[in-house]
Amino acid sequence: GGTLSKLLRSGIGVHHAGMLPRYRRLVERLAQAGLLKVVAGTDTLGVGINVPIRTVLFAGLTKYDGQRTRRLRAREFHQIAGRAGRAGYDTVGYVVAQAPDHDVENARLLTKAGDDPKKLKKLVRRKPPEGFVSWGEQTFTTLIDAPDEEMRSHFRMTTAMLMEVLERPGDCFAALRHLLEENHEPRTRQLRHIKHTIALYRDLCETGIVTRLDSPAPDGKHVELSVDLPENFALTNPLSAFAVAAFELLDKESETYVLDVVSIVESILEDPRQVLFAQRRAARDEAVAEMKADGIEYEERMERLEEISWPQPLAEEIGFAYETYRRGHPWLAGSTPSPKSVLRHMRERSMTFAELISQFGLARSEGVVLRYLTDCYRALSNGLPMTAVTDEIEDLTDELGDLIRGVDSSLLDEWAELTGAQS
Structure with missing residues (x-):
C-alpha cells in the first residue's frame, strides 16, 4: 500500500x-x-x-x-x-x-563494434536464458x-450448479435435461456431461445431501435438501461432497477438532501457489540452516531438500479417506485433495493478515492470499453440515470474516450481494 x-x-x-x-x-x-x-x-x-x-x-x-x-x-x-x-x-x-533482453544487448554490441571486422570477429553474442x-x-x-482463435464452449456441470437447479421449484429433472442438451457443446461432450451429472446426483443422494421425494411437492419439486444442512448450503468444489463425508471421521471431543475441520476444508480448495511456494522456501531455508549446523555434506543436503514441501497437516488421514471414498465414487479420479496449511497456520499462531504477508514475503500476492481466505470463509459459512458445526467453528468463521473485511471487504460484499440477488 x-x-x-x-x-x-x-x-x-x-x-x-x-x-x-x-x-x-x-x-x-x-x-x-x-x-x-x-x-x-x-x-x-x-x-x-x-x-x-x-x-x-x-x-x-x-x-x-x-x-x-x-x-x-x-x-x-x-x-x-x-x-x-x-x-x-x-x-x-x-x-x-x-x-x-538478449537481442537488445546483441544489437548494442553490434552498434558498438560498428564496421570494424576485428571487433565483429571477437564479438560474443548473448544467449537467451535456459528455457x-x-x-x-x-x-x-x-x-x-492473425485472426482470433475460434471460441470454444467451456460448459461444465459442477456440484454447486447441480444443487442450484435441484433447489428450484418445479421439475428439476426437466430443467437439467434442458440445461445439458440445449447448449453449444457437440453431442459427444453433451453425453459426457450427462453421465457426469448423473454421477454427481448419485453422490449427493448417497451422502444424504439430497433426498428424492416419493411424490412431487406442492411447488412441483421432486427432491429436497437434507434438513441437517444450514441455510444457503453450497458445495462449490468437486470434492465438497467428499469433505462432508470426511467430517464424520473427526472426533468432536478432540482438542484439535476445529483445526482438523479447517484442514479438511483447505484440502479441497484450489492451491494458492504463491503462498505454498513461500512456505516451502521458508521450510527449506530452516532445514538448510539445521543441516549445516549438523555438518551434513552439500550433496546430501540437496537430496534431503527435495523431500521438504509446504506443511500438509492430516495428509495421511485425508489421503486414506479419499481413497476409500473414491472406490464408491470413481468419477472423482480426476480430482484429488491437496492438504495445506494457510488458515490453520494463521489460527495456530493467532496471526493477522499483515503478519502472514510479512512472514512469507507475500507483499506482491496480497490479493491471492485474500481470495484464498475468502474461499475458506465461504466454505466454513456455507459448506459444513450442521452435524459438523460447533460454537468454536462459528467463532472461527466470524473472526475470519472480520479479518477479511478489515483488509478489503469488497469480495465478501460482492458475494453477499450476489447471493442476496439469487435468493
Whole structure:
C-alpha cells in the first residue's frame, strides 16, 4: 500500500491479479480519469476494464499461464493491443513490443563494434536464458495479422450448479435435461456431461445431501435438501461432497477438532501457489540452516531438500479417506485433495493478515492470499453440515470474516450481494 501510494502520487499505476481488489479499483479509477501517465500491468488490465490508454507497450510476447510459459495467443494480443487509442481523444493508438533482453544487448554490441571486422570477429553474442520461449519482430507482425482463435464452449456441470437447479421449484429433472442438451457443446461432450451429472446426483443422494421425494411437492419439486444442512448450503468444489463425508471421521471431543475441520476444508480448495511456494522456501531455508549446523555434506543436503514441501497437516488421514471414498465414487479420479496449511497456520499462531504477508514475503500476492481466505470463509459459512458445526467453528468463521473485511471487504460484499440477488 505504501509503495503503491508513492507511485500513484508520481502518476504511475500498477495493476495485476496479486493486488488487493481495492488497490486495483483505485488504479482503474485514476486511469479512467486520466490522472495516470503510465500503468504497468498484466493482461488482466486488458479484459473487462474500460481504461483509456494512448500507447500499449508489450514488455514481452509470452506469458506464464499457470503451467508453462507460452507465446501470446492472437485473441490475448488483440485484447490488450485494442486498448491503444482513447475514444474521443486520440485518432491513432500505438502498440509497441520490446525485443527480448538478449537481442537488445546483441544489437548494442553490434552498434558498438560498428564496421570494424576485428571487433565483429571477437564479438560474443548473448544467449537467451535456459528455457526461454523466444519471440521477435516476426512474432509481432504475425500476431497483428492473425485472426482470433475460434471460441470454444467451456460448459461444465459442477456440484454447486447441480444443487442450484435441484433447489428450484418445479421439475428439476426437466430443467437439467434442458440445461445439458440445449447448449453449444457437440453431442459427444453433451453425453459426457450427462453421465457426469448423473454421477454427481448419485453422490449427493448417497451422502444424504439430497433426498428424492416419493411424490412431487406442492411447488412441483421432486427432491429436497437434507434438513441437517444450514441455510444457503453450497458445495462449490468437486470434492465438497467428499469433505462432508470426511467430517464424520473427526472426533468432536478432540482438542484439535476445529483445526482438523479447517484442514479438511483447505484440502479441497484450489492451491494458492504463491503462498505454498513461500512456505516451502521458508521450510527449506530452516532445514538448510539445521543441516549445516549438523555438518551434513552439500550433496546430501540437496537430496534431503527435495523431500521438504509446504506443511500438509492430516495428509495421511485425508489421503486414506479419499481413497476409500473414491472406490464408491470413481468419477472423482480426476480430482484429488491437496492438504495445506494457510488458515490453520494463521489460527495456530493467532496471526493477522499483515503478519502472514510479512512472514512469507507475500507483499506482491496480497490479493491471492485474500481470495484464498475468502474461499475458506465461504466454505466454513456455507459448506459444513450442521452435524459438523460447533460454537468454536462459528467463532472461527466470524473472526475470519472480520479479518477479511478489515483488509478489503469488497469480495465478501460482492458475494453477499450476489447471493442476496439469487435468493
